[in-house]
Amino acid sequence: LKLKPSASPPPDISLPVDASYAGFGIEPSNLFSFMGAAEPNSFTLNLFNNLASYAGKPPHIRLGGNTQDYMIYQEAQNEWTWIENQNAAGQGQTKSDSMLIGPRFFEAANRLPNGTTVTWGLNLAYELDDHIEQITTMARLALSKCPNLNITSFEVGNEPDLYTQNGFRSGQWGGQMYTQQWLERASAIHEQVLEPNGIGSNFFEAAATASTIGTDFQIVNLMQFNIGTGAYLSGWNQHDYYYYIGVSGYPVTLEHLMELQTTEDQFEAWMEQVKQAQQTPYPYALREMGVVGPIGLEGVTDVFGTALWTLNFLLYTASIGVSSIGFHMTDNSNASAWQPVAMYNQPPHVRPLYYGVAAFDQIIGPSCGARIAQYQITDIPAEYTAYVRAYAIYEQDQLSSVVVVNGRLANSTQVSKPSITIQLQLPGSYAGGRTAHLAYLTNAGADATSNTTWNGLSFERTGDGTPKQISGDELTARVNADGTASFSLRDSEAVAVSLNGKVG
Known part of the structure; x- marks a missing residue:
């Protein structure tokens, strides 16, 4: 060779790669597993700090996922966990107010390494009469209760392209109606939370989609629907999984994963979205990325081949203009970079995927x-x-x-x-x-x-x-x-x- x-x-080289490029997503319902309850999770913190020392900056964290659209705040809820809302009245197969979080949620999030840049997921699914009060409360608390963090953006809703499928919306739901509701929430948060704190309006990422294939949630569609109105938009945010059980339609193997050409093939539709983003003033991030969804696959995502895939994926996506990657983590997933708590008769441990991230961070170094x-x-x-x-x-x-x-x-x-x-x-x-x-x-x-x-x-x-x-x-x-x-x-x-x- x-x-x-x-x-x-x-000529086709990338822009300078941000030191926080190789990031992670933490499912909100699992925040306490990763960050600890009454006692901080030092295992997680050590793993984050390693990466910060290699790249010169902590990895970008997206606190978001399905469960951001199930959560509302209750001041009296003082547990180091979320609790079930016995009076949930929101819509959805899983109700949009079914999880109650309290002040401890923000205490746990604030344990991330000092200066960690964060995209904070907010609940768009919830649309009862007090929905503006609920979403502005969450935004205000995130900014005021987490001084250790550098919250750089809000994500309003998770995977709205699936809202009719999961019962959050009905009727003529699509990219246009999403844009209207996104703008309504962004405007309220700007007026009630950002502006009083001297923070600019361009603080929101759209649209956190699972997939844009066959939908009008493509970037070009959202621009036609005037999602840029009001200068709230700061960047594009989409999700992807190399393989998703029950969706991808073929049996996945380790050898198939390691045939690196297949990653480029799978990414073809997302590459089109990257190109659409490059015709706008806004960067494109993959805020939720996974190898095999929803929670990995033994023998594929928990083995060394995935470390090689991860290093290649980070280099490949950076080279084509993606601005940030967030490898999604749940505490029960074989695809998470580490297992943060004892589970499956195993103590907390590091999975090979983490090494692919560490390799990338040492290779790009702290120069920015x-x-x-x-x-x-x-x-x-x-x-x-x-x-x-x-x-x-x-x-x-x-x-x-x-x-x-x-x-x-x-x-x-x-x-x-x-x-x-x-x-x-x-x-x-x-x-x-x-x-x-x-x-x-x-x-x-x-x-x-x-x-x-x-x-x-x-x-x-x-x-x-x-x-x-x-x-x-x-x-x-x-x-x-x-x-x-x-x-x-x-x-x-x-x-x-x-x-x-x-x-x-």
Whole structure:
């Protein structure tokens, strides 16, 4: 495999990647599992702090999901949990006021690392007579009770494209009526909450859709419906799952996931939305992203292959102009980056997906200047074409690193695992005497559930989410006088090649 990245950024390179790019979504009903009840969850906090130290900023957090549309506030509810509303009167298969939260909810959220940027999900489903009072109360409390956070946007409603299906709306519900109701809520929150606190009106993301395929919730539709009226809009917010059980229509396997071409194929409709967003002044974020929904799949989302998929997905989406990714987490999901509490007869533990995020954060580093371009591989054995992807990262308009992800399946039980030799042809200014530093994302095989390492680090060995250096070996490749450097990459493995010192 031969790679010849250019010395300066190619025309299709991304904008600088924000340090909080690789983020997470926390399902509101599971907030206390992740952040703790009376006692903070130090396991979660350590895992967040690791990433903040690598990228220079905590990961962006979306506090949202289905259950944001079930929640209303009750001041007297002082439990470290949500409780069921015995007098729920809202509409929906699950009633839109069925969960009561109180002050403890905001205390728990405020435990996120200082300065964490947050998209806060609000309840649009609820539409009884006091709906404006309810939504403005929640917005006001989020801003006043969470001083540790940098709340950058509100999300009004979760997946409104599914509202008729789940009984929240009936009749002529669609993108146009959604826009009207979204604007009504945004206007009220601006007038009653934002403006009195000196916060600008452009504080709202739309439309948090599950899918825009076959709907009038596409970005181009919402612009036609004048969702930009009143200058409330700050960005586009959509959701995607690589695979969703009961929806996707084919049996998913680990090998299918690791055939990286299938990720680009699945993302085709979302890529069209990215392009539509680029015709507007607003950035495009995937605030809810999942590998397999709704709660993962054993043997696919809890194994090392998903770490490789995650690193590739972050690099791929950043390279095409997505502004932020939020990997969705529930406490009971095999697809969450970690299990925050004891469950399934297992203590809290880190899943391989987390390593893919940590790798991405160390690769882009804390400069806030990294720009990413997918490298179009032309010289590659046919059997690797759909499984291998390469990316070039530039900082200050100079090539800083190259990442190669090899998704070809190699399981732990294979005695002999194939590998490819990569020959990197560097620009003339890098030739001769320079040392390239290598960092590998690796495990015994794609099917391994534990003992992943990235750059010699383990996040499992300590048991508390803090990293432990397992291998101190400095892996390097010499750059020859002609600018070439060669190294090997095993099937089911990824490598980052840094030209400016050790990765991380």
